[in-house]
Amino acid sequence: MEKIIDENKQGEALVLEQKDTNKRKLFIESYGCSMNFSDSEIVASIMANQGFNTTQKLEEADLVLVNTCSIRDKAEQTVRKRLEKYNAVKRDLNPKMKVGVLGCMAERLKTKFLEEEKIVDLVVGPDAYKDLPNLLAEVDEGRDAINVILSKEETYGDISPVRLNTNGVTAFVSITRGCDNMCTFCVVPFTRGRERSRDPQSILEEVNDLWNRGYKEITLLGQNVDSYLWYGGGLKKDFEKASDIQKATAVNFSNLLEICAKAQPKMRIRFSTSNPQDLTLDVIETMAKFDNICNHIHLPVQSGSNRVLKAMNRLHTREEYFALIDNIRRIIPNCAISQDMIVGFPTETEEDFQDTVSLMEYVKYNFGYMFTYSERPGTMAGRNMEDDVPEETKKRRLQDIVDLQRVHSEIRTKEYLNTVVEVLIEKESKKSAQQWSGRTSQNIVCVFPKADYNIGDFVNVKVTDCTSATLIGEASPLTPEGGTEA
Numbered sequence: 001m002e003k004i005i006d007e008n009k010q011g012e013a014l015v016l017e018q019k020d021t022n023k024r025k026l027f028i029e030s031y032g033c034s035m036n037f038s039d040s041e042i043v044a045s046i047m048a049n050q051g052f053n054t055t056q057k058l059e060e061a062d063l064v065l066v067n068t069c070s071i072r073d074k075a076e077q078t079v080r081k082r083l084e085k086y087n088a089v090k091r092d093l094n095p096k097m098k099v100g101v102l103g104c105m106a107e108r109l110k111t112k113f114l115e116e117e118k119i120v121d122l123v124v125g126p127d128a129y130k131d132l133p134n135l136l137a138e139v140d141e142g143r144d145a146i147n148v149i150l151s152k153e154e155t156y157g158d159i160s161p162v163r164l165n166t167n168g169v170t171a172f173v174s175i176t177r178g179c180d181n182m183c184t185f186c187v188v189p190f191t192r193g194r195e196r197s198r199d200p201q202s203i204l205e206e207v208n209d210l211w212n213r214g215y216k217e218i219t220l221l222g223q224n225v226d227s228y229l230w231y232g233g234g235l236k237k238d239f240e241k242a243s244d245i246q247k248a249t250a251v252n253f254s255n256l257l258e259i260c261a262k263a264q265p266k267m268r269i270r271f272s273t274s275n276p277q278d279l280t281l282d283v284i285e286t287m288a289k290f291d292n293i294c295n296h297i298h299l300p301v302q303s304g305s306n307r308v309l310k311a312m313n314r315l316h317t318r319e320e321y322f323a324l325i326d327n328i329r330r331i332i333p334n335c336a337i338s339q340d341m342i343v344g345f346p347t348e349t350e351e352d353f354q355d356t357v358s359l360m361e362y363v364k365y366n367f368g369y370m371f372t373y374s375e376r377p378g379t380m381a382g383r384n385m386e387d388d389v390p391e392e393t394k395k396r397r398l399q400d401i402v403d404l405q406r407v408h409s410e411i412r413t414k415e416y417l418n419t420v421v422e423v424l425i426e427k428e429s430k431k432s433a434q435q436w437s438g439r440t441s442q443n444i445v446c447v448f449p450k451a452d453y454n455i456g457d458f459v460n461v462k463v464t465d466c467t468s469a470t471l472i473g474e475a476s477p478l479t480p481e482g483g484t485e486a
């Protein structure tokens with residue numbers, strides 16, 4: 001009798017203990033690129049298996065994880081400021097709170113983080129998230145813990161991400177990790193390691209699962225998606241050593257797009273980011289072949305000057321870029337193109353800068369992201385080139401191209417006036433509770449009256465007005481192909 005009660009008690013204790021661990025709360029936030037947001041969903045999944053639930057409140061978190069970005073100095077400063085905030089919350093409201101740093105800053109700074117920032121208990125690089133349970137056990141025992149080992153294989157293909165802050169409609173699916181391109185300004189190859197691709201089967205399973213759970217749009221993610229290559233695993237750079245069978249059955253990015261587009265013909269498929277040197281005609285043709293692959297290419301060029309492109313180790317010329325743009329426009333006439341641009345790269349002259357301006361004039365991008373050069377320690381440019389363009393010049397050049405892009409965006413959005421576009425509703429418009437907000441295939445935001453539509457619906461919208469970044473319209477019985485006027 002005694003024993004049974006004891007056993008029961010033990011059983012109860014176990015249940016209680018489980019409940020206790022279930023109660024641990026994780027606050028996780030991400031800075032930087034989409035890949036970081038996607039990685040945080042993998043981390044949340046790993047932590048859920050450790051009995052953590054996510055919380056939006058810092059004050060009640062047992063563990064805070066911040067997924068960090070090193071791409072520019074400013075991005076790192078933002079994270080440092082967040083650490084100050086965690087410090088204040090820990091001191092005043094939540095002394096039990098532990099803090100872990102993930103992502104590119106963790107990889108770049110390594111143990112320096114533990115030395116420089118007292119608040120940090122845990123440092124984990126982008127390829128070491130599966131080690132989180134072990135690292136956390138160390139932290140629970142009162143020791144700082146770190147793993148910043150980069151991997152040649154890890155793709156997290158076997159982990160089903162927990163969708164964070166989701167609208168239930170759009171999701172990221174990561175397909176490659178790392179980057180082998182070695183652009184001389186860029187810290188990513190150092191923080192995210194060598195390029196490797198994820199098994200297409202696991203990508204397909206994730207895409208199918210998302211569709212079954214009601215998602216309507218996915219974005220295939222990688223630093224350089226067009227160089228996706230699966231030949232059974234292994235680094236991109238080792239493909240030449242693969243067997244004949246591996247080579248014959250290899251899956252490239254164009255194949256992967258086709259596999260996804262066919263598997264879920266009603267799901268919208270996007271991808272990001274394309275490097276001009278790797279974007280092939282095959283990919284453009286596959287985009288044209290499938291209606292559900294969105295007509296938008298994010299095609300960062302960084303500079304319009306051949307001399308600067310060379311110094312950046314971007315492996316194409318301005319003329320080759322124009323040829324690529326012409327091909328895109330010929331094969332997909334209604335394709336939006338967007339850019340990333342850097343001004344003030346070391347040695348950039350006024351003439352170089354004017355080449356960037358004239359390149360933008362040629363393409364007239366739909367939208368873009370523009371930056372002043374920020375020297376990153378350890379990169380080729382950081383080591384070998386003096387950051388010699390004065391800050392004021394950088395700022396002036398940035399303002400010039402931001403203004404120019406606004407003009408071009410306006411020209412581009414006006415092209416949609418009086419046409420019918422297909423919009424996938426994502427959320428309520430920020431400006432009006434009576435309006436839905438969604439995006440067109442070209443990735444342009446469009447708002448229109450809610451009527452009886454719901455989040456996740458595809459709606460044909462006639463565009464009646466626009467700003468430089470947003471289309472404004474009303475639901476229409478016409479189809480997009482139906483063209484302009486009734």
Ligand code: SAH
Nearest residue numbers: 185186222223273300340341371372373374
């Ligand atoms: N292939 C990546 C590019 C990552 S970085 C992707 O998936 O988006 C994103 C953009 O940041 C780059 O295209 C570049 O325009 C900018 N950038 C990268 N390093 C930079 C630096 N050192 N200074 C300023 N901008 C930089």
Ligand code: F3S
Nearest residue numbers: 179181182183186188
């Ligand atoms: Fe960076 Fe160039 Fe790769 S910008 S992420 S090294 S393509």
